[in-house]
Amino acid sequence: MEPSKISSCPVCFFFVTLILLLSHGSAGHEGPSTRTTILFGTLDRSSYYFDLYTLPILGSQVNRRNDELKITDGHSLNYNGHFPSQSSSSTLLSLLPFQPLATAAAEPPVQLIYVSERNGSSTIYFDALYSGVSDRSRRRSTLEVSNRVQVPLVGVQQSKGLIGMKDRPSVVGDYLVYVSTHQNSGVPRKSWAAVYSTHLKNGSTRRLTPRGEADFSPTVSPSGVWTAVASAGEGWSGEEKELYTDIYVFRTEDGSDRVKVVEHGGWPSWADESTLYFHRKSGDGWWSIYKASLPKSGSLSVDSVLTQRVTPPGLHTFTPAASVANKSFIAVATRRPDSKYRHIELFNVVYKEFVEVTRSISPRAHHYNPFISPDSTRVGYHRCRARDNGRKGDHLLLESIQSPVPGVSLFRAGGYFPSLSPDGDRIAYALWPPNEGLYVINRDGSGLRKLFAGHGESNLAFGVVWDPKRKGVLYSSIGPIFGATGDEVDVVSVNIDDDESGFKKLTTGGENNAFPAPSPDGKWVVFRSGRSGHMNLYVMDALDGERGRLFRLTDGPWTDTMPSWSPDGNWIVFSSDRDNPGSASFALYMIHPNGTGLTKLLQSGSDGRVNHGWFSPDMSHIVFTTDIAGVSSEPISNPHHYKPYGEIFMMKLDGTGMTRLSHNSYEDGTPSWSSIQLSPADVNHPTEAQCTFTDCIWLNESPTRRVDSVHSPSTRAQC
Numbered sequence: 001m002e003p004s005k006i007s008s009c010p011v012c013f014f015f016v017t018l019i020l021l022l023s024h025g026s027a028g029h030e031g032p033s034t035r036t037t038i039l040f041g042t043l044d045r046s047s048y049y050f051d052l053y054t055l056p057i058l059g060s061q062v063n064r065r066n067d068e069l070k071i072t073d074g075h076s077l078n079y080n081g082h083f084p085s086q087s088s089s090s091t092l093l094s095l096l097p098f099q100p101l102a103t104a105a106a107e108p109p110v111q112l113i114y115v116s117e118r119n120g121s122s123t124i125y126f127d128a129l130y131s132g133v134s135d136r137s138r139r140r141s142t143l144e145v146s147n148r149v150q151v152p153l154v155g156v157q158q159s160k161g162l163i164g165m166k167d168r169p170s171v172v173g174d175y176l177v178y179v180s181t182h183q184n185s186g187v188p189r190k191s192w193a194a195v196y197s198t199h200l201k202n203g204s205t206r207r208l209t210p211r212g213e214a215d216f217s218p219t220v221s222p223s224g225v226w227t228a229v230a231s232a233g234e235g236w237s238g239e240e241k242e243l244y245t246d247i248y249v250f251r252t253e254d255g256s257d258r259v260k261v262v263e264h265g266g267w268p269s270w271a272d273e274s275t276l277y278f279h280r281k282s283g284d285g286w287w288s289i290y291k292a293s294l295p296k297s298g299s300l301s302v303d304s305v306l307t308q309r310v311t312p313p314g315l316h317t318f319t320p321a322a323s324v325a326n327k328s329f330i331a332v333a334t335r336r337p338d339s340k341y342r343h344i345e346l347f348n349v350v351y352k353e354f355v356e357v358t359r360s361i362s363p364r365a366h367h368y369n370p371f372i373s374p375d376s377t378r379v380g381y382h383r384c385r386a387r388d389n390g391r392k393g394d395h396l397l398l399e400s401i402q403s404p405v406p407g408v409s410l411f412r413a414g415g416y417f418p419s420l421s422p423d424g425d426r427i428a429y430a431l432w433p434p435n436e437g438l439y440v441i442n443r444d445g446s447g448l449r450k451l452f453a454g455h456g457e458s459n460l461a462f463g464v465v466w467d468p469k470r471k472g473v474l475y476s477s478i479g480p481i482f483g484a485t486g487d488e489v490d491v492v493s494v495n496i497d498d499d500e501s502g503f504k505k506l507t508t509g510g511e512n513n514a515f516p517a518p519s520p521d522g523k524w525v526v527f528r529s530g531r532s533g534h535m536n537l538y539v540m541d542a543l544d545g546e547r548g549r550l551f552r553l554t555d556g557p558w559t560d561t562m563p564s565w566s567p568d569g570n571w572i573v574f575s576s577d578r579d580n581p582g583s584a585s586f587a588l589y590m591i592h593p594n595g596t597g598l599t600k601l602l603q604s605g606s607d608g609r610v611n612h613g614w615f616s617p618d619m620s621h622i623v624f625t626t627d628i629a630g631v632s633s634e635p636i637s638n639p640h641h642y643k644p645y646g647e648i649f650m651m652k653l654d655g656t657g658m659t660r661l662s663h664n665s666y667e668d669g670t671p672s673w674s675s676i677q678l679s680p681a682d683v684n685h686p687t688e689a690q691c692t693f694t695d696c697i698w699l700n701e702s703p704t705r706r707v708d709s710v711h712s713p714s715t716r717a718q719c
Helices: 086-093
Strands: 036-042 050-058 078-082 110-116 123-129 148-154 166-172 175-180 194-199 205-207 215-220 226-231 246-251 259-262 266-272 275-281 287-293 306-309 316-322 329-335 343-348 353-356 367-372 378-384 396-401 408-413 416-420 426-431 437-442 449-453 460-466 473-479 490-495 514-518 524-529 536-541 545-552 560-565 572-576 587-591 599-602 610-615 621-626 647-652 668-674 692-694 716-718
Touching: 036 416, 036 647, 050 078, 050 110, 078 166, 078 367, 078 378, 086 110, 086 123, 086 166, 110 166, 123 166, 148 166, 148 175, 166 215, 175 215, 194 215, 215 266, 226 266, 259 275, 259 287, 275 316, 287 329, 329 367, 343 367, 343 378, 416 668, 426 460, 437 460, 437 473, 449 473, 460 514, 473 514, 524 560, 536 560, 572 610, 587 610, 599 610, 599 621, 610 668, 621 668, 647 668
Parallel strands: 036 408, 266 316, 287 316, 316 367, 416 460, 514 560, 560 610
Antiparallel strands: 036 668, 050 378, 078 110, 110 123, 123 148, 166 175, 175 194, 194 205, 215 226, 226 246, 246 259, 266 275, 275 287, 287 306, 316 329, 329 343, 343 353, 367 378, 396 408, 416 426, 426 437, 437 449, 460 473, 473 490, 514 524, 524 536, 536 545, 560 572, 572 587, 587 599, 610 621, 621 647, 692 716
16 A cells, blocks of 8 residues: 654852753743754764864974874864963952962963853863862862963853854953854854854953854954954855955944955954954965064054955965964964974064974874964864773763753764664664764663664765664665665665664665655665655655565655664655756755645755754654754864764744754754653773774865875774
8 A cells, every 4th residue: 555644250160060060951042842852963073072272483483293282182173273362361360169279389370261062062162270289288179280370261151041162262351252143143154143142240241243244263452442353245146165254343332333354364363453464365276374464543444454365375374373472473383285284383474484393293183273472382182082092981872962952852973874772772873984884872871782784975874864663773874875866775674673784775766765754653664765766755665674575765867865764664865856856955855755735844045955854753844954053163273073064953833933952063963853862971892992984085186196085994083
């Protein structure tokens, strides 16, 4: 038979409400009527974990490896640091819950402002790292780590309970300036990134970015009067490589007197009140550092600013950090043609000479986003900590993410297409190179099994989902992930409780049959297939596959893909480019299993993407991944993500009540929604952490030299 149908300063409530600041709840979003769990995957994110490090600068040289100091504490992901100025130090130290007792051996603390993703979302922290003080000379704190005192400065409390990505912090006087993504831009594919300032003592917060604009990478001038940003005022057109931005400056106090000073530039950094360094991709193809000289009097505009290239062609240089106390050099990140890794170097702007900083210390590790101390005696950066502090606890099977929806637990999984078994005991997921295969594991992190070993990129597992009725049965597809219509890809079923691991092919033609999804009664599987010459949806028998029964669900010269069946069996949600076939622009649709009732749910602008829809267990909402929020930071300041605009959203079936669930600069995707609610706590992965990831792939092909394929092991960071 055919299938049918912020309210106060951090210190004031430091001990009393710390749990509330960083809790897994939020306010103001209506969710499903039952308590549930959403799992999703993030490209490479579970494979790297950063800490912030610093090295002393001696003249134009840097000390040996033994002089590298790890500033942050080895928990979660820590990045984008800032050494506060001396004028801000007293304010920051006053936020500490206690002060160490003075001793003869005591030295001034190393102070650091940085972003950390501990506690389920990005938060800005202040750490004071003391040396020469014994533990007995001061009281203990629940946030102490050895000789460290740690204070969260900005979290959800400054955004009135709304979760958002916090990034690129800097301090001027009593104010913290940073990026947050907690406010909806209201325009499809327009970034939610905006610059805010928070008064450190009273917690008051002000938005500095005008409504309708998107600002990234803020930096405050030495006097604190001006803030410079990279702004995508015209919106985002979908580029994955260089995010085209212009540089604006405005008054830090209130965002007034905003003016464009540079066309085409990003990641600004002040050297003095009239000098900015920034990066851009030059006409010859090399990323380079430029200097903008602002007029000291008269009107300020693009025409009144002198711009000149600073670093030469022949290597990529980006994310500059200017030295305020010593204007003869800047710190930059580089990708040289003879290296597959990103390193920190000093560039003497007078003699046009580079001095390598990190390459001799950690030659096979990527180093990101340098920053310089106010006295120009230290350079900081972030990199993987595996070389000095790798441990099993760094690698998470499930990372609990702050959920904005009451009753919905949200987890980033350590694999792609993560899916919780119907009884909630096991998780299935896929991995791509270099550890390709289909895996199953107990939800507590025990009992890891590899069900299927892939054989290169042409034979990978993707699209993983459990049978709702037959215990231990999984559906997946095997073949090239982004293959052409006629590529050999087949849908398979796997019984993980069989004595011998193996799979049964449910499709036989191999014409890109993928993304299987079973009906709630376990009798049918919907999937996409290119057997007609176009990718459309088909339904087949769940047990015998297309040899049993096969029905065509959609028909047209377009791509219908990524289907998922509703819990009541009446709807199938899927993505399609039928509005503009071949454009790679996908909208979200629903259709009855008998082919009637086609309904368009959501389109992310005229060229946007909405993918991987999945119904909530109570049929009230759909979770999906989309680019509707644009990008949240400059892509080049991060490890590579093919789709850095991918975020997890949910909405009601009528298209209302859309809620952003994830806030970061990564590629989030492939969500699934289970009727089992997991407690919001991280779960460690049983395998050793490797810190393996890819740097921005467009840097692998310089204008003069092509390096190995980005997917080969030689181009993935092995720390």
